[in-house]
Structures are given as C-alpha cells and as structure tokens.
Amino acid sequence: MKIDPNSPADLSVQIAQAIKDAIISGELIVDERLPSEAELSDHFQVSRPTVREALKRLAAQSLIRTQRGASGGAFVNRLSFEDAYAQQVTTSTLLLSMNEVSFDTACEARYALERACAPLSAARRSADQLATMRAEIFRQGQPGLTDVAFCASDVAFHRALVDGAGNPVLSYQLAGAVEAMQPLMNMITFTARDRAVITGLHTRIADAIEAGNSGAAVSGLQDLEDETRKLASDVFAARSGR
Amino acid sequence: MKIDPNSPADLSVQIAQAIKDAIISGELIVDERLPSEAELSDHFQVSRPTVREALKRLAAQSLIRTQRGASGGAFVNRLSFEDAYAQQVTTSTLLLSMNEVSFDTACEARYALERACAPLSAARRSADQLATMRAEIFRQGQPGLTDVAFCASDVAFHRALVDGAGNPVLSYQLAGAVEAMQPLMNMITFTARDRAVITGLHTRIADAIEAGNSGAAVSGLQDLEDETRKLASDVFAARSGR
DNA sequence: AGGATCTAAATGTCAGACTTTTAAATGTCA
DNA sequence: TGACATTTAAAAGTCTGACATTTAGATCCT
Numbered sequence: 252m253k254i255d256p257n258s259p260a261d262l263s264v265q266i267a268q269a270i271k272d273a274i275i276s277g278e279l280i281v282d283e284r285l286p287s288e289a290e291l292s293d294h295f296q297v298s299r300p301t302v303r304e305a306l307k308r309l310a311a312q313s314l315i316r317t318q319r320g321a322s323g324g325a326f327v328n329r330l331s332f333e334d335a336y337a338q339q340v341t342t343s344t345l346l347l348s349m350n351e352v353s354f355d356t357a358c359e360a361r362y363a364l365e366r367a368c369a370p371l372s373a374a375r376r377s378a379d380q381l382a383t384m385r386a387e388i389f390r391q392g393q394p395g396l397t398d399v400a401f402c403a404s405d406v407a408f409h410r411a412l413v414d415g416a417g418n419p420v421l422s423y424q425l426a427g428a429v430e431a432m433q434p435l436m437n438m439i440t441f442t443a444r445d446r447a448v449i450t451g452l453h454t455r456i457a458d459a460i461e462a463g464n465s466g467a468a469v470s471g472l473q474d475l476e477d478e479t480r481k482l483a484s485d486v487f488a489a490r491s492g493r
Numbered sequence: 494m495k496i497d498p499n500s501p502a503d504l505s506v507q508i509a510q511a512i513k514d515a516i517i518s519g520e521l522i523v524d525e526r527l528p529s530e531a532e533l534s535d536h537f538q539v540s541r542p543t544v545r546e547a548l549k550r551l552a553a554q555s556l557i558r559t560q561r562g563a564s565g566g567a568f569v570n571r572l573s574f575e576d577a578y579a580q581q582v583t584t585s586t587l588l589l590s591m592n593e594v595s596f597d598t599a600c601e602a603r604y605a606l607e608r609a610c611a612p613l614s615a616a617r618r619s620a621d622q623l624a625t626m627r628a629e630i631f632r633q634g635q636p637g638l639t640d641v642a643f644c645a646s647d648v649a650f651h652r653a654l655v656d657g658a659g660n661p662v663l664s665y666q667l668a669g670a671v672e673a674m675q676p677l678m679n680m681i682t683f684t685a686r687d688r689a690v691i692t693g694l695h696t697r698i699a700d701a702i703e704a705g706n707s708g709a710a711v712s713g714l715q716d717l718e719d720e721t722r723k724l725a726s727d728v729f730a731a732r733s734g735r
Numbered sequence: 736a737g738g739a740t741c742t743a744a745a746t747g748t749c750a751g752a753c754t755t756t757t758a759a760a761t762g763t764c765a
Numbered sequence: 766t767g768a769c770a771t772t773t774a775a776a777a778g779t780c781t782g783a784c785a786t787t788t789a790g791a792t793c794c795t
Contacts, residue, residue, distance in 0.1 A: 261747070263549065274587075281591055287776060298749045300542050303777085307505065307546045308553035312580075314587070320757025321775045330587045338554075342580055345516075345556070345572045349523055352662060359613070360662035367609035371601070420594060420602035424670055428662070503778070529745060540780045545746090561746045562788025 254295055262297050266305035269295075274314055274327055285315065285325040313338065336423050343431030354483045357432050362476035364425050365409060368416040369456075369472055370465035376415030383411040384457045391450045401446065402436045408453055415460065439486050448478055496537055504539050508547035511537075516556055516569055527557065527567040555580065578665050585673030596725045599674050604718035606667050607651060610658040611698075611714055612707035618657030625653040626699045633692045643688065644678045650695055657702065681728050690720055 254265040273279045285306075286294065292302045306325055309315045313334040315325045328334075347357055372380075387408040391401060406429055413425045441449070452475045459467035496507040515521045527548075528536065534544045548567055551557045555576040557567045570576075589599055614622075629650040633643060648671055655667045683691070694717045701709035 263747085267553070275583075275590075277590075289776085300545075300750095301748060303542075304546060304549045304747095306777095307549045311509070311550035311553040312583070317777065318757085319755075319777045321773090322758055323756080323776050325777090329591050330584070332588065332592070335584050335588045338584055339581070341513075341517075341554070342572070342577050346574065346577045346665070347662075348517075348519075349571050350574070356660055357662055360660050360666065363609040363613060363658075363660075363663060364606060364666065367605040371605060416605075418598055418602050418605075420589075420599055420670070421605060423588070424602065424606065424666060428666055505778085531745085542781095543779065546778095559746065560788085561786070563742090563744045564789055565745045565787075567746090 262295075263301050263304035263308065266291075266295055266297070266302060267308040270305065270309060271314060279327050281327050281329045283327050285327070287324055332419055332423050336426055339423065339427030340430045343427045344434065347431055347435065354435055354487070355480060357435060358476065358480055358483070361428050361432055362472055362479075364428055365413065366469050366472045368413050368418070368421050368425065369460070369468040371418060371421070372412055372415035373460050373463050373465040373468050375417040376412075376460055377417075380411045380415040381457065381461055384408055384415075384453070384460070387411065388450055388453045388457060391446065391453065398440050399437055401441055402433055402439075405436070405449070406430060406433055412456070412460065439483055441482075445482055449475070452478060504537075504543050505546035505550065508533075508537055508539070508544060509550040512547065512551060513556060521569050523569050523571045525569050527569070529566055574661055574665050578668055581665065581669030582672045585669045586676065589673055589677065596677055596729070597722060599677060600718065600722055600725070603670050603674055604714055604721075606670055607655065608711050608714045610655050610660070610663050610667065611702070611710040613660060613663070614654055614657035615702050615705050615707040615710050617659040618654075618702055619659075622653045622657040623699065623703055626650055626695070626702070629653065630692055630695045630699060633688065633695065640682050641679055643683055644675055644681075647678070647691070648672060648675055654698070654702065681725055683724075687724055691717070694720060 254262065254269055258265060270279070270285070279285070285291070288299050288302050288306070292299045295302065306315065306317065309325075310317060313328055313330055316328045317323070317325045346352070387404045390396070390404045391408075396404070409429050410426055413429070414422050416422070452471055456468055456471035456475070459465070459471055496504070496511055500507060512521070512527070521527065527533070530541050530544050530548070534541045537544065548557065548559065551567075552559060555570055555572055558570045559565070559567045588594070629646045632638070632646045633650075638646075651671050652668055655671070656664050658664070694713055698710055698713035698717070701707070701713055
C-alpha cells in the first residue's frame with residue numbers, strides 16, 4: 252500500500268483508493284483488522300485527520316466498519332447482500348431522479364428484468380413466497396388503500412416474485428431496480444378500475460407461478476407492463492393537457 | 494436539516510444522512526452549492542473536521558463534489574450513469590468475491606438478465622453495436638490470445654449486446670453484473686475447442702440479433718449459458734480432483 | 736481596455752489535546 | 766477457586782486552532 256505524495260489528487264482520496272485496492276486484490280481479507288489510525292498516519296506520512304477522512308470514504312461504501320475501544324479499529328467488512336442492496340437502491344433512485352430517465356425507459360427495464368426471473372421463480376418459488384404474493388394481492392383489493400400504499404404493496408408483490416427465483420444475485424440486482432421505480436410509480440393515481448385490472452394481472456401471474464407455467468408468467472408480466480405504461484401515459488397526458 | 498445530538502450514532506454519520514436526505518428529497522438540487530464547511534459546522538454545532546468527515550462520506554458515493562478556491566465548496570453532484578455504473582461494478586465484484594457466491598448462481602443471474610435484453614437488442618441495436626459484436630467475435634478467433642484477453646473480449650461482446658437494447662437503465666444494471674463476473678470467469682482456462690464452441694455461439698447470437706430474431710437470440714444465450722456452466726463444472730471438478 | 740497582480744474565501748492538511756467507548760487485565764470477595 | 770467489580774490502556778470520536786493551497790474576482794497599472 253503506497254501513495255504518491257506528488258500526485259495532484261487529494262491525499263485522502265489516494266489513501267482510500269490504496270486501501271480499497273488492497274481489499275479488492277485480497278491483500279486484506281474479510282474481518283482483518285486494519286492498522287490503527289495512528290499507524291496508518293505514520294505509514295502514509297500524513298496526519299490522523301487525513302487518514303480518518305480516507306477511512307470515512309471507505310465506511311460510506313460499507314467496505315470497512317469501525318469499532319471503538321480497546322482492540323477496536325477498522326475492520327474489512329464482509330459486504331452483505333443487504334448492504335449491497337441498500338446501496339443499489341440509493342444509487343438507482345438518485346440516478347432516476349437526477350437524469351430525467353423517462354417513465355417508459357425505467358418501466359421497460361424493470362419488466363424486462365422481471366420477465367428474466369419469472370421462469371426461475373415458476374420453477375423454484377417456495378410456498379412462503381407464493382403466500383406473500385397472494386397476501387399482497389389481497390391487500391391490493393382492500394378498499395380505502397391509498398395510492399402510495401397500493402404502490403408499496405405492488406413492490407412487495409414483485410419482490411416476492413423476484414425472490415422466488417432463489418438466486419440472491421438476481422434478487423440483489425432486481426430489487427434495486429424495482430424499488431428505485433417506486434417514486435416514479437407514486438406519481439400515478441389509480442382508479443378503482445385500474446386497480447382491478449392490475450390485481451387481476453397479479454393473480455394471473457401468481458397462478459402461473461404456482462402452476463410452474465413460466466410462459467404464462469412471462470406473458471402476464473408483459474401485459475402488466477403494457478397496462479402500466481398505458482396508465483402512465485394517460486396520467487402524463489392528462490397532466491400536460493391541463 | 495437537523496441532527497439529534499443525543500443520538501448514539503456518530504455525529505458525522507448523522508450529518509451525512511441529513512444532507513443525503515436533503516438531496517434525495519429534492520431540498521437540495523443538482524449543482525446547488527452546499528453551505529461552506531464553516532457554516533455547516535456552525536449550523537450543526539460541531540467542529541469542522543466532523544463536518545468534513547461527513548462530506549467525505551457523501552463524496553465517496555458521488556453525491557457531492559468539492560471544489561477548492563474562492564467560490565468553491567461542495568456541490569450536489571448529478572449522478573452520471575458512468576458513476577453509478579462504476580459503483581455498481583465495485584459493489585457487485587466485492588459481493589461476489591466475499592460471499593462465496595457459486596459460479597453457477599452468478600452465471601445463472603447473468604444469463605437470465607442478458608436474455609431479458611436480447612429481444613430489445615434484436616429490435617433496436619445500431620449498426621455500430623452490431624459491428625462491435627462482430628469485431629469481438631473476430632478477436633476471439635485469433636490464435637495466441639490469452640485466457641484473460643479472451644474473457645475481456647467476451648465481456649465486450651456482451652456489453653455491446655446489452656447496450657444494443659438502447660435502454661441506459663438496463664445497460665447500467667447489466668453491465669455491472671457482467672463485469673463483476675469477470676474475475677470468476679478468469680479462473681477458467683479455455684482449450685482451443687472450447688473457444689471454437691463459444692465463438693460459434695457468439696456468431697449465432699450476433700446473427701440472430703442482426704436478423705431481428707429475438708427467439709433465436711434467446712436460445713443462443715441459453716445454449717451459451719449451458720456451455721459456460723458445463724465448462725466451469727469441468728474445470729472445478731478437475732481442480733478438486735487433484 | 737487589457738493584462739498582471741493582489742486579495743479573500745474556501746477547501747486541504749497538519750498538530751496536539753481531550754473525550755468516550757470498550758475489552759482485557761487486575762483485584763476482591765464469597 | 767470462581768464469579769463479580771474495578772482499573773487500565775488502547776483506540777476511535779471530537780475539538781481547537783493554525784497554516785497551506787487553490788481559485789475567482791477585484792484592483793491596479795500600463
């Protein structure tokens with residue numbers, strides 16, 4: 252782990268990068284304790300606050316965790332699926348909100364990805380995951396549900412569908428995409444009729460998943476995508492028409 | 494933007510979260526200048542180093558950028574697709590390397606996602622993207638190519654395939670998944686015969702994309718997945734057998 | 736008017752001290 | 766001897782104050 256004191260880049264950036272590289276290369280392994288801040292500042296020939304800023308950068312990415320007290324220090328963190336998932340949701344949400352990604356683009360991506368796991372989910376879903384899907388469909392049929400709550404339930408339904416594939420890598424990738432779309436979805440208001448159509452499609456998808464019929468699940472998702480996009484275009488048209 | 498001085502959480506964490514929330518909620522908009530470090534430390538009633546650590550956390554996530562000099566300061570960053578993509582690759586790579594994700598799991602996820610964009614790519618790919626795919630296939634046929642270079646070309650091929658879908662959200666999600674798998678792929682050695690089979694499948698896929706035949710593209714990807722997994726299982730079996 | 740210089744504001748870095756947390760060593764008592 | 770309380774030391778967290786560096790804008794001179 253070395254840094255170049257003549258580089259134009261900030262020292263704390265360089266130090267963070269050096270440690271990050273050491274972690275990625277396997278030089279530092281999970282749960283290994285990094286040298287103390289004092290030792291690091293000595294090693295890199297910089298002050299302790301500078302080292303600290305570098306460590307904060309890494310902590311922000313969940314690459315390390317710090318512990319106070321005797322035998323404390325900074326430890327290489329095992330990046331959990333939960334951490335990765337949380338980061339992905341934040342990144343995706345910001346990306347969508349800051350880059351004028353159109354609803355259609357986001358929607359297309361989301362359903363394309365979901366259709367990719369439908370066959371796996373049809374083959375492997377647990378009874379529990381199926382029950383979750385059914386429960387969310389039931390909730391979606393309840394009168395008096397706010398639009399935001401309806402959307403949240405929608406996300407939960409799709410989350411169960413994705414988790415049904417039994418592939419944590421897929422879940423991690425997809426859950427981010429689905430959840431990041433929620434703010435966009437929340438802009439839509441659903442009439443009772445819209446809700447009926449959507450929950451009908453959800454039922455069709457759940458039935459297909461239960462029967463292990465992957466083709467039906469995919470086509471149900473396709474119809475759901477078409478329906479969602481139609482709904483959204485109506486809403487946006489009405490909004491711009493006013 | 495407020496913090497709770499009695500919270501058990503570290504101050505710098507709280508401050509970072511408060512600013513992050515302000516960005517996500519739209520209270521702070523893109524390119525807006527944050528108050529100076531001195532003003533922030535005054536506002537939150539903490540010292541400047543503490544504020545700085547908080548800002549470093551945000552900078553690590555590309556949420557803000559800092560500029561020195563007069564009229565410098567911290568600015569809300571527009572999260573670009575490139576930044577998001579880079580973060581995703583790092584996260585995915587670490588996730589795979591630290592969590593003993595099996596080759597099969599990662600492979601399954603990757604190809605499931607790729608099959609999801611094949612139909613879009615078949616419908617929309619540009620001539621340029623198709624040319625990139627052809628060029629990579631050609632490169633893969635060159636003798637004397639190292640295994641690592643072969644893998645890199647493989648990634649470039651699939652990258653072009655994904656980009657062909659013309660959906661930046663999909664590209665961002667998928668490129669990360671594909672690239673993160675590269676270290677795993679690099680563990681495999683390819684015989685000349687293996688390479689011939691793979692480039693053959695690549696050609697089949699490229700042909701299907703060119704013809705706009707999405708079904709053929711999907712089945713080509715399916716066969717490529719089967720082939721890759723068979724290859725990997727052979728390699729791992731041979732390795733453990735020694 | 737245009738370019739060189741100066742100035743001020745902001746971040747980057749440093750040094751050292753103090754506070755808080757935590758685990759381990761030590762001591763004490765039943 | 767063993768369980769519990771106490772001390773201690775190490776480490777991160779925080780603060781104060783200072784200086785260095787960068788940069789935009791104001792000022793001044795030609």
